[in-house]
Each structure stands twice: as structure tokens, then as C-alpha cells.
Amino acid sequence: MRFFAPFKIAARALRRNKMRSLLTMLGIIIGVGSVIAAVSITTGATKQVEDKVASLGQNVVTVFSGSFNGGGMRGGWGSAPTLTVEDANAIKNEISGAVAVSPEVNDRMQVLANGLNWNTRVNGESPDFLQIRDWDLTSGAMFTDGDVRSLAKVVVIGKTVVDQLFVNQDPVGQTIIIRNIPFKIVGVLEPKGFNLFGQDQDDVTIVPYTSHMKRINKRTFVNSIMVQAASKETITQVQNDITTLMRDRHKSAEPDFTVRTQLELLQMATSQAKTMSLLLAMIASVSLIVGGIGIMNIMLVSVTERTREIGIRMAVGARGRDILIQFLIEAVTLSVVGGMIGIIFGMGAAWITAHFTGWPTLTPMLWIGIACISSAGIGIFSGFYPAWKASRLDPIEALRYE
Amino acid sequence: MQTNAVIKLTDIHKIYRTGEVDVHAVRGVTLDILPGEFVAIMGSSGSGKSTLMNMIGCLDRPTGGNYFLDGIDVSTLDRDARAEIRNDKIGFVFQGFNLLSRTTAQENVEMPMLYNHRRIPSAEQKERAKKALEICGLGARADHKPNQLSGGQQQRVAIARALVNRPSLLLADEPTGNLDSQTSIEIMGVFQKLNEQGITIVMVTHELDVARYTKRMIILRDGKIRTDEQVADRLNAEAELKNLKQAQEAVKLA
Numbered sequence A: 001m002r003f004f005a006p007f008k009i010a011a012r013a014l015r016r017n018k019m020r021s022l023l024t025m026l027g028i029i030i031g032v033g034s035v036i037a038a039v040s041i042t043t044g045a046t047k048q049v050e051d052k053v054a055s056l057g058q059n060v061v062t063v064f065s066g067s068f069n070g071g072g073m074r075g076g077w078g079s080a081p082t083l084t085v086e087d088a089n090a091i092k093n094e095i096s097g098a099v100a101v102s103p104e105v106n107d108r109m110q111v112l113a114n115g116l117n118w119n120t121r122v123n124g125e126s127p128d129f130l131q132i133r134d135w136d137l138t139s140g141a142m143f144t145d146g147d148v149r150s151l152a153k154v155v156v157i158g159k160t161v162v163d164q165l166f167v168n169q170d171p172v173g174q175t176i177i178i179r180n181i182p183f184k185i186v187g188v189l190e191p192k193g194f195n196l197f198g199q200d201q202d203d204v205t206i207v208p209y210t211s212h213m214k215r216i217n218k219r220t221f222v223n224s225i226m227v228q229a230a231s232k233e234t235i236t237q238v239q240n241d242i243t244t245l246m247r248d249r250h251k252s253a254e255p256d257f258t259v260r261t262q263l264e265l266l267q268m269a270t271s272q273a274k275t276m277s278l279l280l281a282m283i284a285s286v287s288l289i290v291g292g293i294g295i296m297n298i299m300l301v302s303v304t305e306r307t308r309e310i311g312i313r314m315a316v317g318a319r320g321r322d323i324l325i326q327f328l329i330e331a332v333t334l335s336v337v338g339g340m341i342g343i344i345f346g347m348g349a350a351w352i353t354a355h356f357t358g359w360p361t362l363t364p365m366l367w368i369g370i371a372c373i374s375s376a377g378i379g380i381f382s383g384f385y386p387a388w389k390a391s392r393l394d395p396i397e398a399l400r401y402e
Numbered sequence B: 001m002q003t004n005a006v007i008k009l010t011d012i013h014k015i016y017r018t019g020e021v022d023v024h025a026v027r028g029v030t031l032d033i034l035p036g037e038f039v040a041i042m043g044s045s046g047s048g049k050s051t052l053m054n055m056i057g058c059l060d061r062p063t064g065g066n067y068f069l070d071g072i073d074v075s076t077l078d079r080d081a082r083a084e085i086r087n088d089k090i091g092f093v094f095q096g097f098n099l100l101s102r103t104t105a106q107e108n109v110e111m112p113m114l115y116n117h118r119r120i121p122s123a124e125q126k127e128r129a130k131k132a133l134e135i136c137g138l139g140a141r142a143d144h145k146p147n148q149l150s151g152g153q154q155q156r157v158a159i160a161r162a163l164v165n166r167p168s169l170l171l172a173d174e175p176t177g178n179l180d181s182q183t184s185i186e187i188m189g190v191f192q193k194l195n196e197q198g199i200t201i202v203m204v205t206h207e208l209d210v211a212r213y214t215k216r217m218i219i220l221r222d223g224k225i226r227t228d229e230q231v232a233d234r235l236n237a238e239a240e241l242k243n244l245k246q247a248q249e250a251v252k253l254a
């Protein structure tokens, strides 16, 4: 039918009042612009945190000694030694969803090589460690299960340690002294950068856990056990299975261990960003509502001011619904065009922020869609009452209006 | 009973209810207008001419009586149906031009086509608007806005707008109200030409000179028909215009 006619009429009316149209859109432009900017900045921040959490490994479930109660973490994980290598073996053998297991012991000490020395973390792990942490070597090879069994004096080292002790040299095959024991360097880890807590992940040396426990720091307990679940979906299942198994093995009244998943860590780490973005979104939606009220206000004024025009249109045959649609389309056009401009401005603001602060920003498509739909919604909502008022006018009275 | 009347009014009343006093503007008008007629409605100010015209033009509803337009009882139709009739069958030229301001003559004339129940392609809209403006002698000024046009030119735009949907009935309320005599005659020339092409015209005027270009003259007083007679000594706009020009020449020569 005459589908395009109302668009033509509305476009002509808006063109006749360019300045006012622009000013009316301003509210929506600012509203949508601030929503998009806020969302871009918080999404970028969240994405960065997520990436950092992902750098901790793939689908990792970690068992810590010590317990975790209620809202806070007690004492520090691993403070009271309760976990053993046998626990790790039991998890590996009895839990089907656990595809890789590494008992961990951590220490911090001075290491020597090339006549230089450096204070770094010295960790004991199983060969599964690389798979769990989704970590590769830039050269050499990981130590083997055989090395674990034979308490071999072998080590893989991180980039930072290489930089400190082996300037312009290939460290593989060289020796590094840990607590007076020479360890042969078999591999170099690829650089990972800083983790979520600001710790340099590359400042590390990794030896077989058996070598660590028997040779470096004699002890019978491990600090934690890292377990990899087969997939994201099975993480919780694996967590529950481990909890059940460990309860069984440690028959203490109060659980002396804690099982944490990467998902929980992710939730903890991103919850702040989520709260922040929620707050920003709320502030932004208030400005959107204000923008909507602006449109309603102008449309009401416009209807009164254009009473005569409405009368003329009705006199030549416009029906109430034609007038309703015309004003509705005007309002929706104003808000949608305003929304589009707002999206562009918001993305621009996010880009400028990223440029000057170095924060990563990201504008999700979803939010662009939400901005489009909600600005159209605001247009319909704020345009409806004025449009309805216009459509109810009597042609004769409207024509007589001065 | 004549069924071929374009307009058939039977005992039409209009009472405006405003506050305490009721204004009985039209008091029992009965009238038949046949196709091809050219009628002038005259009367003093306040005699109910505009009120009657608005009812004939389906802009307003009578408070009493029956109105058949082309055999359809329009006094019972709802808002939307009356809007459709206004758009399709009637061209209305208002007292005061009632053009859209800040809108070109061309767009003003295209406007009624946007509300037609049939979708008229954009190119055809442009073509028809241009032709209507040419008929009214304003082809060259299509892209002027009302505030850039003289009163007579604005009236021509208003007439072009009334014609653009090819109505069978043209209604005009004081079409020469604010115009000088030469422009008035020119407008009447347009009307006479349209009438010759078969369009029925009903026109309100309070000037006897203007009424003499029509075929039939109805005089209203206090909302009632006083006289209703054929125009005996009918004027021809073309001839009158020629006379006027000659007279002007004579003045200049003198």
C-alpha cells in the first residue's frame, strides 16, 4: 500500500526544522554515547581480566591445603601442610574427568649461574604442568615422568630467569645451581607476562616435584595439587568428585583442604568489573530516559505548534492514524538517528580513552544492538503520547487554531 | 427523488454548542447540486456560509438533517471514512490559503496524494503536481515556498492542491477574498475552465462581481436559503480580463 508515504512526510517535516531536530537528538546522542563508552571501557577491562585468568591454564581445578570458610580466605592456602603425593595419585587414578594432575611445591630462593645470582621461585611440578597451564616451551623439552621417578636434577626456566642469568646465551644444556645442587636446564618456557595479581609469571624455575621434595627442600607434603578437567562443562563435576574423594581420604572433622576452580577465580576477578559496568549502565540509562523525556517534550511542543499543519493534512484526507504514524515516525527517526550518532560518539570516546590511558576497550555487538533497539523503543515510547494527541485533533478546530 | 445529484442536502442544521449559548449557524438548508454545476453561495458575514461549506466538504458533521454525496449518506460516516472522501472526491480551497509553511509549492500540492488509499508512485506524484500547478498558471514557481509567493500565487497553489487528486467536486471558501480584482478574475478564469472540463464547483463569496462568473447563485441569510437562482448575465473571465487590460492600456496612454 502506501508504505513509504509516512516516512516521506516525516522526513520532510524533520528537514524543515533541522536545528530543532538536532537539539532534540542531543539527549539521545549523549545517553547512547555514554552507554556505549561505559560498556566499551568495562568490557575491555573484563576481557583483559578474563585473558589473564585464561593464562592461568585450561579448565584448572586446584586443591589447596587448608580450608576456606565463608567469605574470606583463611590463613593462606598451603599454610598447614595436609596434601600428599598420594592424594595427587589418587585423583589421577580414580577421577575419570581429571585428564592431567600436577602436585605442586613452591619455594623462593637464590639461584646461581654464570657467576650471577637471582632470587626466583623454585617450583616442583609434574610433566603435566605445561598441559594444565596451557604453556609452551620456546626451546628444549619438558622433563619426563622418568625424570620424576629418578629424582632427576633437571629444570625448565622462565624468560625472566634467562634474561637475568643467561644474557645473550642459549641456556638449554647449561647448569643452574639451586641450593648448591647443579640442575641441568632442559627447556625454556615461552613468556607469559604478568598474571592477575601482578606477579611476573616468567620469573620461575620448575623442577620435578620429587627432586624438589627430596633434594631441595626435604618434605613430605605438597602445597597444592593442580588438576585439569577435560572440558569447561566438566569442571564442576571434577571439583565435586575431588571434594568427595578428598573427604574420604582426609577423615578430619573439618575439611583440611580447599578445591577451587578457575571459573570461581574468574567470577571473583570479574565481579568488580561487572558491578562497575552495572553502575555505569544505570547512570547511562538515566541519561537515556532524560533524552526520551526531551523528545517527548519537543514532540508535544511540536504538536501544539503544528496544530494548523495537522488540520491542513486532515482536511485534505489524512486519517487520525496517518497523523499518529507521522509523528511516531518523526520521534523514532529522531531517537534512532540520535542513537546511531551516539554509538559513533561512544565508540570514539572509548577509542580516545584507550589511546590516552592505554586501557583496552571493546564495544560488543550486543550492546550496539541494545543501543539501537532501546533508542527506537524510547522514540516509540516518548513519541506515542504526543502523536496520539495530534491524531485526536478535529480538523475544523485545528484549521482555526492560531 | 433525484439520485444523480452530486450534493443532496435535506433539512441540514448546525448548532454550535459553546458554553451557555447555542449558536444555530445553519437552520434547515435543503439543496440539490447536479454534476457540472458552478454554484456561488453568498450572504453577509456570519450567515453560515463557511459552516455550510465545511459540512458539504465532509470536514464537519451536521447536527441535523441528511447529506448524500454521490448517493452516499455521509452524515453517518466515521472520521476515517470522511477523511477518505475528502481525499478522493473533494478538493477544498480554504478561506485563507492554508498552505504548509516552509514547504515548496510542489510539495504542498503533492501532499494530498500521500494520503490517497492507492499508492501513487513518486514520479507520478511529481508529474501530477506539476500539471496541477500549470493548470493554475504557476508552473514556473513550483519550488517556491509560500512566503516567497504573492497572495494570488498562494491561492493558485491551494487550488492546484485541491485539484491534484482529480476530484469530481471542487469546494472553495472565499477563493478571491484577499485578492485584487485582476487576480480575482484570473482565478475565476481557472474555475471556469475547470468547470467546462466537467468538475462541479461550489464557491463561497461575498462579492457579487465574483459570483457573476458562476452559473447559479444561492444567497444565505441567518443560516437559511433566501434566494436560489440561475445567473442571468454571466461573465466570461477571459473576455473580462481582455477588457481590463485594454482599460489599463487606455489609462497609461492618456
Ligand SMILES: Nc1ncnc2c1ncn2[C@@H]1O[C@H](COP(=O)(O)OP(=O)(O)OP(=O)(O)O)[C@@H](O)[C@H]1O
Binding pocket: B016, B017, B018, B023, B024, B025, B043, B044, B045, B046, B047, B048, B049, B050, B051, B052, B206
Ligand atoms: N466553531 C464555532 N463555534 C461557535 N460558533 C461558531 C463556530 N464557527 C462559526 N460559528 C458561528 O456560526 C455563525 C456562522 O459562521 P460562519 O463562519 O459559517 O459565517 P460565514 O458566513 O462564513 O461568515 P464570513 O463571511 O465572515 O466568513 C457565526 O455566527 C459564527 O459566530
Ligand SMILES: [Mg+2]
Binding pocket: B049, B050, B051, B095, B173
Ligand atoms: Mg466564512
